[in-house]
Amino acid sequence: MEGGVLVVEDAGTGSPTARRTFGGHDVECLASDADAPARAFCGTFESGLHRTDDGGETWERVGADALPESVTSVAVSPRDPAVVYAGTEPSAVFASADGGETWRELDGLTDLPSASEWSFPPRPDTHHARWIEPDPNDPEHLYVGVEAGALVRTRDGGETWEDRVPSARRDTHSMTTHADEPGRAWTAAGDGYAETRDGGETWTHPQEGLDHRYCWSVVVDRTDPSRVLISSASGPRSAHDADRAESYLYRREGDGAWERLDEAGMPTGPGVVRAVLARGGDAGEFYAVTNRGLYRTADGGDSFDRLDVPWPDAYERQTPAGLAAVPTVER
Template sequence: MSDAVLLIGTRKGVVVARSGGARSSWQMNPLQLVMSSVYGVGIDQRGATPRLFAGATSEHWGPSLFHSDDLGASWQEPDQAPVAFPEATGASLARVWQIQPGPPNQPGVVYAGVEPHALFRSEDGGVTFDLVEGLYNHPHRPEWQPGNGGACLHTVVPHPTDPKRLLVALSAGGVYRTTDGGANWEAANSGIQSYWMPEDQRFPVFGQCVHKVSCHPSRPERLFAQNHFGVYRSENYGDSWTAVESGLPSTFGFPVLVHPHLPDTVYLFPLQADSERMPPGKHCRIYRSRDLGESWEPLANGLPQTNYHSAVLRDGLCTDGGEPAGIYFGTRNGEVYGSFDEGDSWQLLLDHLPDVLSVRAAVVA
């Protein structure tokens, strides 16, 4: 019988929770990697045994990437730093923001997006990584700026069938893509606005503060992006983007998620910004579109609707890919909610956690 697994990165460590196939009750392991901020977590299900990843930053020991092959019962850190800049770059790792396993046709490939802006690639299942120098040496790099969270490469979107194609997003640099395995990269931001720029400069080639990008593997050319003000869709792998914001109470937010079985269905968690960074109206609501972002509806059943001040960060919204799909989100006040009916209703699964920074989920044997 299959179990569901939640991997939760928090301000004070990583938590693993498990539930039976019904996903009605959850058992949480003790907090591990204690007193480390875990901004990036990942679950690799391509092998015989799932491998969990946690990008942890300790105020004392610094940043590193840990993995677990026993569903979080224990965590390993290689003797040599798994993610490290070559000495010649003069750069040092500040934080691992994203751990993204490659597609099934690249069984050993794992990507790590880090701060300062850089992409690393592993070919041994995430034990050792090499810098993707084509992106690191991009001529735009000197002009990339840090977002409010840092100079982070926070999104990696592997192409499901073409191993030479890959898309990334970084704050604040925008969306970039490669079609030759990472040797060369081009900006892919046409139509995405930088609202803070002078009016005649609001659509630059690069420099946008894209917060997250998501797609469905059956439609890799169709992308959705949550921007620092602006929600966008591309139908051509980033050649151009169109705003899809009708019905949203705010166009600011961090996460965006495409339903794993319904490629036209998308989820967001809007925030009032820039000054507040709280949900509009102080209501905890996920917003769902069933028509590619052309219209949006609030989902509030089971969620707190008064005096709610918390937020969901860019990697705090995820799915387990199950049948029916579980949709989960973690909040900055230590709650994790789940829905098993496409968002029509929600349940509080875990609470009293530290500040939730990242969440991933999977159904495992």
């Protein structure tokens, strides 16, 4: 959340607990390590990248000598938890092979031909790496969404970069992949939803039923990747501004049309900022956070329950920055 991280334990039970940690920072992004559940990374806009190794009890800044102060995306490799990626503003991608201790820039990103057109509308003189998605089936393959302007790739671990392709979205906000679906990826972008089946060479845009196409967060089911959930709004103000918010949650099954989840128990519509979504550890399990609270579904989105954790009035005015679901932390 704004100004800190909320750690919720026993989230899948009827008696979760919550504690606020890492206060006083302008949080931009969050990533966790499923193989080391006590470890997480948090990127901030003005104080760099931070890491916890004890479930959020304490945090330390990492990469201060190499990373810019504005870290806008972070990802842990699903194949090797020691490999961590960080995206920054201005747009750059850095990699660590030792869990965040040392970093190197993956040069050449802004040498791509389309880079001259990249621009973040609220600050048009700059742009940033909004999302990094490592391919779970190929350690050398990495997607990077630049906000705004391009979804680009490297297929050799960052030695070289491939520019956007004509069918890719230009304003990617988030992505997801699945270890059981080589070549597939799903994107939520400001200019709509898209998916690929060939590793990003071409993208399709199934939009039937998706009435709100400023898309923010996308997840697929852990055991059934044909089930996709996405959060969206009509535009950036209705997505992010609590005073003007009106956002929705959609689900797609297989090749069918999108279904809006208005009656599933999770608040949507006026007053609700766009949800940040995370895939849970079990079939049909997803988490979602908005300014109205933290929610969980165990049946693929048919019904959501609000987690019984304290939700201060201040959170009602905030726009969540990130969400990570990890196995139970043992400390």
